[in-house]
Amino acid sequence: MSATAAENPASPARHPQRWLILGVIVLAQLTVMLDNTVLSVAIPSLTRELHATTADIQWMINAYSLVQSGLLLTAGNAADRYGRKKLLIAGLALFGIGSLVAGFAQSSGQLIAARAGMGVGGALLITTTLAVVVQIFDDTERVKAIGIWSTVNSLGFAAGPLIGGAVLDHFWWGAIFLINIPVAVMALIAVATLVPESKSKQGERPDLLGALLSTIGMTAVVYAIISGPEHGWTSGQVLLPACAGLLVLGLFVGWELRVPYPMLDMHFFRDQRFVGAVAGVVLVAFGMAGSLFLLTQHLQFVLGYGPLDAGLRTAPLAVAVVVLNLSGIGPRLIGKLGTPGAIAAGMTLVSAGLGAIAVLGAHGYGGMLIGLVVMGTGIALSMPAMANAIMSAIPPEKAGVGAGINGTLAEFGNGLGVAVLGAVLNSRFAALIPAAVGAASLPAALAAAESDVERLRISDAFASGLETSQLVGAVAVLVGGLLAALLLRRADRAGRAGEPDSPSAVPGGAA
Numbered sequence: 001m002s003a004t005a006a007e008n009p010a011s012p013a014r015h016p017q018r019w020l021i022l023g024v025i026v027l028a029q030l031t032v033m034l035d036n037t038v039l040s041v042a043i044p045s046l047t048r049e050l051h052a053t054t055a056d057i058q059w060m061i062n063a064y065s066l067v068q069s070g071l072l073l074t075a076g077n078a079a080d081r082y083g084r085k086k087l088l089i090a091g092l093a094l095f096g097i098g099s100l101v102a103g104f105a106q107s108s109g110q111l112i113a114a115r116a117g118m119g120v121g122g123a124l125l126i127t128t129t130l131a132v133v134v135q136i137f138d139d140t141e142r143v144k145a146i147g148i149w150s151t152v153n154s155l156g157f158a159a160g161p162l163i164g165g166a167v168l169d170h171f172w173w174g175a176i177f178l179i180n181i182p183v184a185v186m187a188l189i190a191v192a193t194l195v196p197e198s199k200s201k202q203g204e205r206p207d208l209l210g211a212l213l214s215t216i217g218m219t220a221v222v223y224a225i226i227s228g229p230e231h232g233w234t235s236g237q238v239l240l241p242a243c244a245g246l247l248v249l250g251l252f253v254g255w256e257l258r259v260p261y262p263m264l265d266m267h268f269f270r271d272q273r274f275v276g277a278v279a280g281v282v283l284v285a286f287g288m289a290g291s292l293f294l295l296t297q298h299l300q301f302v303l304g305y306g307p308l309d310a311g312l313r314t315a316p317l318a319v320a321v322v323v324l325n326l327s328g329i330g331p332r333l334i335g336k337l338g339t340p341g342a343i344a345a346g347m348t349l350v351s352a353g354l355g356a357i358a359v360l361g362a363h364g365y366g367g368m369l370i371g372l373v374v375m376g377t378g379i380a381l382s383m384p385a386m387a388n389a390i391m392s393a394i395p396p397e398k399a400g401v402g403a404g405i406n407g408t409l410a411e412f413g414n415g416l417g418v419a420v421l422g423a424v425l426n427s428r429f430a431a432l433i434p435a436a437v438g439a440a441s442l443p444a445a446l447a448a449a450e451s452d453v454e455r456l457r458i459s460d461a462f463a464s465g466l467e468t469s470q471l472v473g474a475v476a477v478l479v480g481g482l483l484a485a486l487l488l489r490r491a492d493r494a495g496r497a498g499e500p501d502s503p504s505a506v507p508g509g510a511a
Contacts, residue, residue, distance in 0.1 A: 017194060018141075018145075020194060021132070021136060021196075022136075022137075022145055022148065024187060024190040024191060024195065025088070025129040025132055025133070025187075025191070026148065026149055026152040028088070028092055028129060028183075028191065030152055030156040031095065031156070031183050031184060032095065032122040032156070033152070033153050033160070034159065034160045034163060034180075035099075035160070035180070038160035038163060038164040038176050039060060039061055039115075039160075039164065039176065040160065040164070040292055040296040040297075041160075041161045041164040041165045041300070041307045042164060042176060043297060044300055044301070044307070045168060045172075045173040045307070046060070046111075046173060050105075050108050051108070054422075058419065059112050060108070061293065061418050062222055062419060063112045063115040063119065065119070065412075065418075066119070066215070067115075067116045067117075067119030067120060067215070068122045068126065068407070068408075069214075069407075069411035070123075070215025070218060071119070071120060071123035071215070072126060072403075073207070073210070073211065073263040073264050073401065073404040073405065074123075074263055074404075075087065075091075075127045075400075075404060076127040076131070076400035076401040076403055076404025077261070077263060077400065079127055079128050079199075079403075080131070080398060080401060083197050083198070083199045084132050084135070084197070084198050084199065085128075085132075085191065085196065086197070087127075087128050088125065088128040088191050089191055090121075091122070091125040091128060092121070092125065092191065093121070095122060095184055096181050096184035097117070098118030098121055099118060099177045099178065100181060101113075101114040102174070102177040103176075103178040104174055105174070123407070126404075126407035129403070130146075130387075130391070130402075130406065130407070131402070131403045132198070133145050133146060134146075134391060134402070136196065146384060146387055146388050147325060147384040147388075149387070151321060151325040151380070151384065153410075154321040154376075154379050154380070155318050155321060155322055159315065160292075161296050161311040162312060162315045163176075163179075164176045164307065164311055165307040165308035165309070165312065166308055167179060168307035168308065169307060169308035207256075207259060207261055207262055207263035210252060210259065210263035210264070213251055216245070216248050217245045217249035217252055218249070218412060219245070220248065221245035221246065222245075222419045224238045224239070224241040225242075225420055225423050263404075264401075264405065268393065268394065268405075271491065272490050272494070273389055273392070273487065273488050273492070274390060274394075275487050276389070276484040276485070277343075277386045277389035277390045277484065277488070279484045279487070280343050280382060280480060280481060281387075281413065282409050282412060282413040282416070283413065283476055283480030283481070284350055284378075284379065284383060284413065284480075284481075285410045285413025285414045285417060286413040286414075286416055286417035286420070286421075287350055287351070287354055287473045287474070287477040288414075289413065289414035289415075290417030290418055290420065290421030291375070291417075291470065291473060294421060294422070294425060294469055294470065295368065296310055296311075298466050299313055299314075299365075299368075302459050302463055302466075303364075313365055313369075314372065316376065317373070317375055317376040320372075320373050320375075320377050320379075320380060321380045324376075324380035325380050330381060331384070333381060334381060334385050339388070339488055340486075340489040342381045342385040343382050343385050343386055343389075343481060343484050343488060344484070344485030345378075345382075346377075346380070346385070346481070347477055347478065347480060347481025348378065348482075349374050349377050349378030350374075350375050350378035350382065350477050350481070351378075351474045351478035352374050352378075352474075353371040353375030353378060354474035354477060355471065356370050356371035356374060357371035357372070357375075358468075359467070382481070389488065390402060390405060390406045390409075391403075391406070417473065421469040421472060421473050422469070424469040425462075425465040425466060428464060428465035428468045429461050429465040432461035433445055433461045445458045
């Protein structure tokens with residue numbers, strides 16, 4: 001496929017090796033998604049070996065997702081202008097280098113910095129992989145290809161604890177990053193050999209100020225959420241960064257409305273289908289990331305499982321996603337329900353799964369298993385439908401920007417889920433543990449406990465905090481799902497009535 005052909009994404013020619021190319025780029029995408037959650041099972045090891053606090057752990061996780069979310073839109077713009085293949089190669093190289101540095105980090109600060117560097121490479125990978133999918137598949141195959149891409153995303157996200165647990169069972173914690181390197185090298189060679197170059201004929205300048213404002217704004221807001229339980233929600237250490245972050249995000253919106261080449265075209269928000277998909281992506285990621293962050297700690301700290309056993313016990317979520325989508329059951333259900341119906345049903349199931357984990361899984365694994373399977377079923381329905389809805393609402397020549405928007409929302413939801421549900425857990429835990437312990441984390445509290453009775457009270461307090469935080473996540477996901485479905489349904493009706501509310505969509509985008 002020539003670069004010229006690839007420059008016309010509205011009706012791409014069928015590349016003879018398109019399915020092999022899809023396999024290559026989802027392999028690259030898999031490594032990025034694994035690193036969203038692979039660190040979660042290493043929390044006890046990091047707490048012991050790097051003397052990491054709860055806030056350190058949250059920043060090790062959030063540094064990666066926040067840097068990605070701040071740079072995804074700029075990366076998408078750059079890919080559209082300079083070439084998606086070039087930036088895909090650059091992303092793989094940066095991600096591999098960051099993984100090497102993270103694997104040999106000697107302190108919490110070094111690991112946080114390395115994770116932030118990996119986030120830069122991850123931003124380039126997330127935008128270019130989905131953009132390439134849109135470029136090389138025509139209208140008849142694009143929805144199926146996006147479904148496979150989305151399934152691999154969910155698989156990588158959910159399989160992180162399992163793979164991390166298997167590695168930690170035999171090696172030290174740094175090995176969970178070093179396993180990325182051979183995958184990145186293989187993907188780099190395959191991309192250079194197979195993936196065609198493509199870019200927009202009319203490239204746009206990267207919005208560097210927009211990227212800076214969005215990164216600063218989101219980082220400040222999430223920092224305030226993480227710091228709330230420790231410093232108090234009304235303290236200056238929390239209110240100052242929260243207000244500053246909201247102010248900077250307001251400036252970001254104002255800048256995007258004025259700049260000739262915006263990182264995020266605010267006019268997209270006039271499309272109700274786009275707004276509905278936006279709400280859905282953020283809140284599904286919110287519930288899934290926050291849930292896994294809490295569950296892996298509960299399985300190890302409270303129920304006493306090792307890293308591998310804890311990872312294995314989160315695997316049913318990933319298995320449900322893969323079985324439903326790769327068997328074709330998920331796509332068929334999406335076709336029958338339509339995009340709004342699939343998102344409503346899927347997010348209701350995600351919410352129900354979180355609720356089941358909260359109510360049934362507080363003191364044993366059986367309830368968690370039910371909740372994880374229900375969550376996986378919901379994710380298999382909702383995530384491909386939402387990704388396709390977003391890409392359908394974006395002009396084809398802005399495929400990189402569309403991928404950047406989708407990735408930004410997911411990454412922001414990931415970081416926000418860990419921060420908000422982690423803050424709810426910490427607040428409830430701090431309110432319930434004995435005042436004599438006064439520890440800032442569960443391991444510290446257990447270590448300071450002077451009797452088995454006190455340790456039992458501490459574990460019960462943590463379980464209570466887990467239940468509260470999961471219920472908060474369940475409510476947020478349910479409300480978001482119903483809102484997303486309502487907006488998508490209204491957009492569909494407006495489109496059928498010939499109103500200019502809904503732009504032309506990729507077939508299947510609003511089935």
